[in-house]
Amino acid sequence: MNYLDAFKSRDVVLGLAERIRLLVAGRAEPMTFMEVCGTHTMAIYQYGIRSLLPPQVRLISGPGCPVCVTPNGYLDRAVALSRLPGVTIATFGDLLRVPGSSSSLMEERARGGDIRVVYSPLDAVALAAKLPERKVVFLGVGFETTAPTIAGSILTAEKRGVENYFVLTSHKTMPRPMELLSADPELAIDGYLCPAHVSAVIGADAYAFLAERYGLACVVTGFEPADVLQGVEMLARQVMAGEHRVEIQYSRVVKPEGNGRAREVMAQLFEPYDADWRGIGVIPGSGLRLSERYARFDAACAIPVDVEELREHAGCRCGEVLKGKVSPFDCPLFATACSPEAPVGACMVSSEGTCAAAYKYGR
Amino acid sequence: MCVGVPMQVVSIDGDEAVAEIDGVRREASLMLLAEPVAVGDYVIVHAGFAISRLDEADAQETLAMMREVFSPEEMG
Ligand code: SF4
Numbered sequence: 001m002n003y004l005d006a007f008k009s010r011d012v013v014l015g016l017a018e019r020i021r022l023l024v025a026g027r028a029e030p031m032t033f034m035e036v037c038g039t040h041t042m043a044i045y046q047y048g049i050r051s052l053l054p055p056q057v058r059l060i061s062g063p064g065c066p067v068c069v070t071p072n073g074y075l076d077r078a079v080a081l082s083r084l085p086g087v088t089i090a091t092f093g094d095l096l097r098v099p100g101s102s103s104s105l106m107e108e109r110a111r112g113g114d115i116r117v118v119y120s121p122l123d124a125v126a127l128a129a130k131l132p133e134r135k136v137v138f139l140g141v142g143f144e145t146t147a148p149t150i151a152g153s154i155l156t157a158e159k160r161g162v163e164n165y166f167v168l169t170s171h172k173t174m175p176r177p178m179e180l181l182s183a184d185p186e187l188a189i190d191g192y193l194c195p196a197h198v199s200a201v202i203g204a205d206a207y208a209f210l211a212e213r214y215g216l217a218c219v220v221t222g223f224e225p226a227d228v229l230q231g232v233e234m235l236a237r238q239v240m241a242g243e244h245r246v247e248i249q250y251s252r253v254v255k256p257e258g259n260g261r262a263r264e265v266m267a268q269l270f271e272p273y274d275a276d277w278r279g280i281g282v283i284p285g286s287g288l289r290l291s292e293r294y295a296r297f298d299a300a301c302a303i304p305v306d307v308e309e310l311r312e313h314a315g316c317r318c319g320e321v322l323k324g325k326v327s328p329f330d331c332p333l334f335a336t337a338c339s340p341e342a343p344v345g346a347c348m349v350s351s352e353g354t355c356a357a358a359y360k361y362g363r
Numbered sequence: 364m365c366v367g368v369p370m371q372v373v374s375i376d377g378d379e380a381v382a383e384i385d386g387v388r389r390e391a392s393l394m395l396l397a398e399p400v401a402v403g404d405y406v407i408v409h410a411g412f413a414i415s416r417l418d419e420a421d422a423q424e425t426l427a428m429m430r431e432v433f434s435p436e437e438m439g
Pocket residue numbers: 315316317318319321328331332333334335338339343344345346347348349355
């Protein structure tokens with residue numbers, strides 16, 4: 001079997017699972033690994049990876065879905081903006097159905113709001129150039145993979161003199177919430193499956209403090225089933241050996257130092273601030289907002305609007321799901337009052353949400 | 364949601380590239396990459412921007428994995 005075939009084979013996946021089983025055989029206490037990347041969450045549910053693992057290895061999902069960790073107030077502002085005359089909202093499709101306090105962008109679109117789904121923030125810049133009489137607001141939600149692309153779109157708008165392009169940002173950065181959750185005795189996390197593409201930007205070195213200060217195993221892992229299982233195996237191997245360090249399973253794409261250019265662009269436009277995470281609360285320095293110099297692109301400053309009072313969704317346990325404390329199956333609304341067609345919380349609607357993954361693949 | 368598919372650069376005009384995989388073409392800005400990219404190279408594209416360049420062998424390995432997607436039934 002050559003190298004390429006090795007990865008194609010289902011036997012490899014099962015073989016990896018068997019290796020993990022042998023590795024931890026004889027160990028009584030469980031080890032807990034958290035993934036903090038929505039695409040990992042989806043892969044783990046889609047390929048039934050939990051069912052392949054021995055009982056000693058527990059995988060829990062963390063705050064890896066950027067749409068899910070964004071508080072309702074952000075959606076409410078986007079909804080309010082969409083109701084202003086002369087405003088066009090451009091967004092990734094994920095946000096459309098996410099329920100805000102009393103409405104969603106989908107509902108606003110049905111009511112006649114000009115809300116368009118784009119693939120890239122650069123498409124939104126092009127849209128703004130085409131509609132000079134309108135204010136085009138892109139909804140910038142995402143972690144360190146997406147933030148540089150939003151920064152790139154603003155630089156592009158500036159270069160092309162597109163003055164009617166704005167961004168409503170809610171960018172968050174990953175290592176801080178991982179630090180916070182790692183100190184939670186209730187979770188007792190032994191290691192992290194570190195995100196794939198976030199790490200392409202921030203670099204695997206960004207997790208070194210988690211290994212050193214908190215004694216956590218950290219493995220940057222890719223998206224394929226064989227990747228995920230290999231990542232779990234590398235984590236389990238560290239725990240069994242009593243070690244904790246940062247390793248890169250996804251070395252095809254992720255380097256220890258990451259993508260310095262993307263980080264430069266991000267630092268040029270954004271500054272850290274204390275961001276509010278759904279379910280977790282305010283984490284110091286865990287968000288990115290536009291700096292003074294680029295404030296004219298910031299929809300929150302440049303386009304004043306009244307935003308409705310914030311209302312949480314009664315009964316939704318999304319916040320605890322995002323901390324890995326409960327699984328979607330523990331939520332009484334799961335698959336009864338809450339489904340992807342009629343979502344109660346953001347975790348059910350985003351394509352990266354844990355409840356959505358559990359609904360689609362886990363039942 | 365991130366897509367891990369490496370795409371091959373088929374044309375470059377300044378900072379703007381076009382990348383392709385399995386007949387699907389996407390515009391990909393190169394402004395977030397420090398390393399030089401040439402036609403024929405593989406990149407990971409996120410929301411219209413190339414965020415990482417891959418070695419050809421790594422890209423082929425990833426593509427081979429991705430084309431062989433397991434169905435949940437197969438995974439038992
Ligand atoms: S199933 Fe629905 S209501 Fe329950 S936690 Fe998930 S999103 Fe919230």
